[in-house]
Amino acid sequence: MxxxxxxxxxxxxxxxxxxxxxxxxxxxxxxxxxxxxxxxxxxxxxxxxxxxxxxxxxxxxxxxxxxxxxxxxxxxxxxxxxxxxxxxxxxxxxxxxxxxxDVSFNYVKAREIPAFTPPAGLEPGEYRMQQVDVQRSQEFRKCIECFLCQDTCHVIRDHEDNKEAFSGPRFLMRVAELEMHPLDEARNRPEEARGEHGLGMCNITKCCTEVCPEHIHITDNALIPLKERVADRRYDPLRRLFKKKD
The missing domain is CATH 3.10.20.30 (Beta-grasp domain)
Structure with a gap:
């Protein structure tokens, strides 16, 4: 009725x-x-x-x-x-x-992320990876790009000056997805996340996760692991001692 x-x-x-x-x-x-x-x-x-x-x-x-x-x-x-x-x-x-x-801001940020780069000489159809690696990033592929996470992220929402330097949770999640791919041989994605995409501005309040209609655990499964990889590469004493390069 x-x-x-x-x-x-x-x-x-x-x-x-x-x-x-x-x-x-x-x-x-x-x-x-x-x-x-x-x-x-x-x-x-x-x-x-x-x-x-x-x-x-x-x-x-x-x-x-x-x-x-x-x-x-x-x-x-x-x-x-x-x-x-x-x-x-x-x-x-x-x-x-x-x-x-006007959500064109998001498409600009999407174009700033280098595409998936497979190993030289490996053709489509020849990719081989463990099922655990497939499942690890499968969650992120559910994204429908509604941009609700971008809308609620206070780093963008409340600070207009941050928009140029901060890509937002949707695209940091994309960087994390590519970084987790065992066949991706692009440049140092964690360092790019820190420098070009503003990962350090994210203070993991989980507001992006709370509004995701696909129930993607953006913060716990993408942003925090990406921050951990940045910390490992920049501050791990063993890496610094042996000057290991990524």
Whole structure:
């Protein structure tokens, strides 16, 4: 049985405002369903980005009651019928209009990471690795690039000056994935993570892990191991004694 819900949705650009809407909600619906109903019935000019509505494309990222979420994966049943639901765009990225932000920052950071580099003379189809190595980084490949981890990371979110020097959890996780690959022969990825991608700015608060819709353990399984590898290479006394080079 349906009911009338109270929504507050950001409308406009940087000088926009939260507007109030009363909209019908039916059993089994998600927040994206309600936004679509608002478009169809009350706000035909509302801008919203979405694609699959199945939690796999990462397009419908927004902030719902102040928490970064996918609108298509946030069920209306998680709210009470008398609760006001506030939907705003991701705060960390430049606002285009309404619920749509400019996430091109993330694509710039993605291009800064050197691609997987297999050993010379090894052709595709000839790669061989232990199953344990496959499983170790398989978790990271579940990333749908919704950029909610980037949005909630306070290093980027609260410090605009950091954006050029800090790649954020999504792309530090990519560096970690490549560093863990036994066939990758690119340059020293831990040192690049420290220098070019700003790994040292991360203080492992785990806020990125908490908002990941794929439940990837970004902090524990990617960022902390990467920090440990940096420490090993820079401060291990045996490495320094024998001047071992990576």
């Amino acid at each position: 349906g009911y009338q819900a109270h929504f507050r949705v950001w409308r406009g650009t940087d000088d926009g405002e939260l507007r109030d809407y009363t909209v019908e909600v039916n059993e089994g619906e998600v927040v994206l369903d309600i936004i679509h109903r608002l478009q169809a019935t009350q706000a035909p000019d509302m801008a919203v980005r979405w694609n699959c509505k199945a939690g796999k494309c990462g397009s419908c990222s927004a902030e719902i009651n102040g928490r970064p979420r996918l609108m298509c994966m946030t069920r209306m049943s998680t709210f009470t019928e008398d609760e006001t639901i506030t939907v705003t765009p991701m705060r960390t990225f430049p606002l285009i209009k309404d619920l749509v932000t």
